Amino acid sequence: RANGAYKVVGDQQEVLFDVSSGDSVTIRRMGNEFHVQRQNTVRSSSALRLVPQNDTTMIEVQSWEHRPSWNLQLNDNQFRGILEIRLVNDAVVFINELSIEYYLRGLAEVSNDSALEKQKALAVLARTYARFYMQEENRKFPGFPYDGSDDPDIFQRYLGYGMEKRSPNWVGAVTLTENEVVTYQGKLVKTPYFNQSDGRTRSAKEVWGWTNTPYLQSVPDPWCSGLELKGHGVGLSGCGAEAQAKSGKTYDDIIKYYYQGVEVEEVE
Numbered sequence: 001r002a003n004g005a006y007k008v009v010g011d012q013q014e015v016l017f018d019v020s021s022g023d024s025v026t027i028r029r030m031g032n033e034f035h036v037q038r039q040n041t042v043r044s045s046s047a048l049r050l051v052p053q054n055d056t057t058m059i060e061v062q063s064w065e066h067r068p069s070w071n072l073q074l075n076d077n078q079f080r081g082i083l084e085i086r087l088v089n090d091a092v093v094f095i096n097e098l099s100i101e102y103y104l105r106g107l108a109e110v111s112n113d114s115a116l117e118k119q120k121a122l123a124v125l126a127r128t129y130a131r132f133y134m135q136e137e138n139r140k141f142p143g144f145p146y147d148g149s150d151d152p153d154i155f156q157r158y159l160g161y162g163m164e165k166r167s168p169n170w171v172g173a174v175t176l177t178e179n180e181v182v183t184y185q186g187k188l189v190k191t192p193y194f195n196q197s198d199g200r201t202r203s204a205k206e207v208w209g210w211t212n213t214p215y216l217q218s219v220p221d222p223w224c225s226g227l228e229l230k231g232h233g234v235g236l237s238g239c240g241a242e243a244q245a246k247s248g249k250t251y252d253d254i255i256k257y258y259y260q261g262v263e264v265e266e267v268e
Helices: 100-105 116-134 161-166 168-176 204-208 238-246 251-258
Strands: 006-009 015-019 026-030 033-038 041-045 048-052 058-060 078-080 082-088 091-097 180-184 263-266
Touching: 015 033, 015 041, 048 058, 078 161, 100 116, 100 168, 116 168, 116 180, 116 238, 116 251, 161 168, 238 251, 251 263
Parallel strands: none
Antiparallel strands: 006 015, 006 048, 026 033, 033 041, 048 082, 058 078, 082 091, 180 263
């Protein structure tokens, strides 16, 4: 169901149903097809697209249980934009199609109460990371009908509209840095980041053997001295970024400290 009108579109671009605000459809997998039922009418297609009437319409997947452990009253099952349902390697996959700026709003990469300049730095880095892997020559998932994943071990932690609703400061950081990315010699770069260092970051060569990322060098991270390394250690350190932000550093300062020789610039 959704809080606005939407269309259910089949694999031949045909409209299977026009659905009003608050109404719902039931979707079941039957072999290699999906059966869509609205009231007493059932229609079938090998893939489906739920297309909202506008950007303020949120689609809720009522059967999806994705509750944060710290508050089981919440359920991250609402999504802005188009929701596509299809089979990939015989598994049912939900693909949320939306602009990159709206996508960023739904990321759970930093807490809402973190220092604003840290959040702005993370917004720029997350945007750069996503845009880098959307480029045809760098695609993270070549041959698949999507550009990213909601698995933070593979891509980024995307939760959808629920995250956007409860993290207004993060949404503000995304908005304040709209279209800003990190570049090195005029090109988008890989921008890994992690939670906490033990007093220094690691170079990408040291951790992953990368030899083509001169901007990912080891730098001192004294704000985290004496702590345990949490994460891979490459790029921005979360605890160091928080301390720098609280000391008055801007998000540009923070990014350029952890990524050597880069620029922060706006792109289309």
